[in-house]
Amino acid sequence: MDKRNQDRFAVETILAQAGNRNDGDSRESISTPIYLSSNYRHKDLDDIRNFDEHKQYSYSRLETPTRKVLSETLATLEHGTQAFALSSGMAAIQLAFSLFKTGDHIVTLDDLYGGTFRYFDQLDEQYGIRFSKWNGKKLDELHDLLRPETRAVWIETPSNPTMKEVDIAAVADMVHAVNPKILVMVDNTFYTPIYQLPLTQGADIVVHSATKYLSGHNDLLGGVVVVRGQGLSEKLSFNYKTTGATLASFDSWLLLRSLKTLPLRMREHTANAQKVVSYLKRETQVEKIMYPGKGGMVSFYVRDEDIIDKMFKRLRVVSFAESLGGVESLLTIPYIQTHRDMEEAERLRLGITPKLLRLSVGLENAVDLIADLKQALAQ
Numbered sequence: 001m002d003k004r005n006q007d008r009f010a011v012e013t014i015l016a017q018a019g020n021r022n023d024g025d026s027r028e029s030i031s032t033p034i035y036l037s038s039n040y041r042h043k044d045l046d047d048i049r050n051f052d053e054h055k056q057y058s059y060s061r062l063e064t065p066t067r068k069v070l071s072e073t074l075a076t077l078e079h080g081t082q083a084f085a086l087s088s089g090m091a092a093i094q095l096a097f098s099l100f101k102t103g104d105h106i107v108t109l110d111d112l113y114g115g116t117f118r119y120f121d122q123l124d125e126q127y128g129i130r131f132s133k134w135n136g137k138k139l140d141e142l143h144d145l146l147r148p149e150t151r152a153v154w155i156e157t158p159s160n161p162t163m164k165e166v167d168i169a170a171v172a173d174m175v176h177a178v179n180p181k182i183l184v185m186v187d188n189t190f191y192t193p194i195y196q197l198p199l200t201q202g203a204d205i206v207v208h209s210a211t212k213y214l215s216g217h218n219d220l221l222g223g224v225v226v227v228r229g230q231g232l233s234e235k236l237s238f239n240y241k242t243t244g245a246t247l248a249s250f251d252s253w254l255l256l257r258s259l260k261t262l263p264l265r266m267r268e269h270t271a272n273a274q275k276v277v278s279y280l281k282r283e284t285q286v287e288k289i290m291y292p293g294k295g296g297m298v299s300f301y302v303r304d305e306d307i308i309d310k311m312f313k314r315l316r317v318v319s320f321a322e323s324l325g326g327v328e329s330l331l332t333i334p335y336i337q338t339h340r341d342m343e344e345a346e347r348l349r350l351g352i353t354p355k356l357l358r359l360s361v362g363l364e365n366a367v368d369l370i371a372d373l374k375q376a377l378a379q
Contacts, residue, residue, distance in 0.1 A: 011077065011194065012263045018073040019256055022065075034253045035065045061244050067252040073259060077193045079200050080226035082233040084240050085247035085255070089189070089209025090115055092223025096185060096205055098239040099232075102128035104151040109136050109166065111159035111350050113187070113209075114339035136166045139174050146175070152183040158190045161299045161334045161358040162351050163290040172202025183232075189213065189325070190297050194266040199228045212325030213296075215258045216265050220251050265327070268363050269296030275366040276359070276373070285377040287355070296361040297324060305354050307377065308333065317364055317372035324360035329369055332358045 009017075019032030040057040042048055047056070057063055067085055074083035086092045093116060100106065100123075108120065110133040123129040132145045136155065153175050157166040172184045185205040186198035192213045198206050208214055210222030227233050240246065247255070273296045280286045280300055287301040302308060312320040318329040322337055332338060335354045339347055347353070361369065 014076060015073070015259050015262055018259055019069050022069050032066055032069045032253065032256060035060075035249050037064075060249065061246055062241050064249045064252070066249040066256070067247055070247070070252045070256045073256060074224055075226055077259070078188075078206050078226040079197055080206065080228055081230060082237065083224060083226040084236060085210070085252055086223035086225065086240075087245045087247055087251075088221045089207075089211055089223040090119060091245040092207050092209070092225045093119060093187075095223075095225050095236060095240055095243070095245065096207055097123065097129075098243065099183070099235060100129055100151055103130075103149060105130045105132065105147050105149045106152045106154055107132050107134055107142065107145045107150060108154040109134060109156055109159055109164070111136070111162050111164050112154075112156050113160045113189075114334070114341055116156075116187070117339070118341045136164045139170060142171065143174060143178065146178055146182070150179070150182055152185050154185045154187075156187040156190070157196070158292045158295070158297065160190065160297075161332075161338070161356065163292050163297065163299055165292055168196075168198050168203055169201040176202065191295055192262065192266060194263055195294055199226065204228055204232060210255055211323065213266065213269075214262065214325075215255055216262065216326055217258060218323065218326035218328055220254050222247055222251055222255050265363065266295070269361060270294045272296065272363065272366045272369065273298055273361040276361050276369055279370045279373070283374070283377060285379070298359045298361060300357055300359070301353070301355045302357065302377070303355075307379065308355070308357070311376045314376040315372060316375075317368050318359070318376075324358070326360070327363040329362035329364060330360045332360075334358055 020030050022032055038060045053063065057065065070085050071083045084095060086095060106129065108131055120131050124131055134142045134145055153171060155166045155171065157168065158164060168186060175182050175184055183204040184202060185207065186203045188196055188198055188206050189209045189212050206226045208224040210224045211220065214224065215222060225236065227236055273291065277289060277291045277298055280289050285302055285307060287303045290299040318331050321330045322332055324330060334352050334356060335347060339352050
């Protein structure tokens with residue numbers, strides 16, 4: 001799609017057309033080709049002396065034509081200045097946190113993906129970056145956690161796995177009023193840009209595990225960082241190229257292809273999840289359900305911990321597996337899977353108990369999903 005016209009179109013059109021009319025001046029290729037070359041030939045010395053990284057290619061760690069189209073699409077999707085495609089979701093978080101140094105202070109939501117907590121613990125213990133936790137509820141409590149050395153506020157919304165929702169605009173307004181230099185950073189993995197655009201609500205940086213909904217097929221690892229503002233763009237561009245956790249051309253092509261169906265998939269994930277939640281509300285073996293009303297992520301508590309192992313063994317459609325956001329439905333027990341590295345007392349305080357299950361509702365027929373869960377929960 002001609003980038004000059006992107007803001008005229010709806011997200012469905014932008015994504016369906018992603019990569020079209022990008023095959024050089026000829027504009028013959030409908031689908032962006034996969035450029036597998038690790039390096040690119042130069043014409044002469046002047047080509048190097050006048051090298052323009054935005055127009056020319058040199059080495060695939062720096063840029064490839066395939067990854068460039070993906071990055072431009074992601075930036076448009078999130079309404080950002082620049083997007084960076086990385087080799088995993090954790091690589092994306094690491095790139096975002098490359099902005100900080102020893103002595104800096106970060107406020108984070110207290111309910112996050114377990115791998116994020118593990119990385120933050122490492123930053124605290126090995127690099128002296130300090131963290132405070134906020135429960136995501138009262139802004140005055142967040143205000144009280146801010147210090148002169150605070151450099152960022154990090155949130156997931158909805159959170160993983162207890163589905164807390166945080167008002168991004170309210171957080172950004174308050175934090176930036178205290179100090180415009182404090183960055184508001186949002187993990188947008190669960191809702192995706194289809195349901196939430198943090199940069200338009202005042203956030204400075206958005207992060208995704210592209211392994212999840214952006215990819216949506218449980219077949220690749222990837223991460224995304226999107227920034228607002230030229231200053232952040234330049235800082236992260238340097239760190240991105242220096243550290244080198246860039247997404248390969250083939251995976252960039254896979255992710256670009258997957259994005260074309262993102263709006264359709266998110267609508268179906270939501271429709272299926274709403275039907276499954278309706279069933280779970282009637283299920284006698286279920287004690288409590290946490291679902292924000294859209295998206296495909298549902299967490300619920302069972303009444304009896306002893307039925308969980310039997311339930312996993314009986315599943316025929318839903319898979320007992322980590323990860324989320326794919327076409328296949330997955331069921332996870334965060335207490336001993338995604339969040340097992342957290343201190344037990346902290347897990348229990350957050351409600352991550354042995355009775356909590358996290359369900360990523362896929363794109364199977366909802367009738368089949370409900371029947372599978374019902375027979376698996378039967379005593």
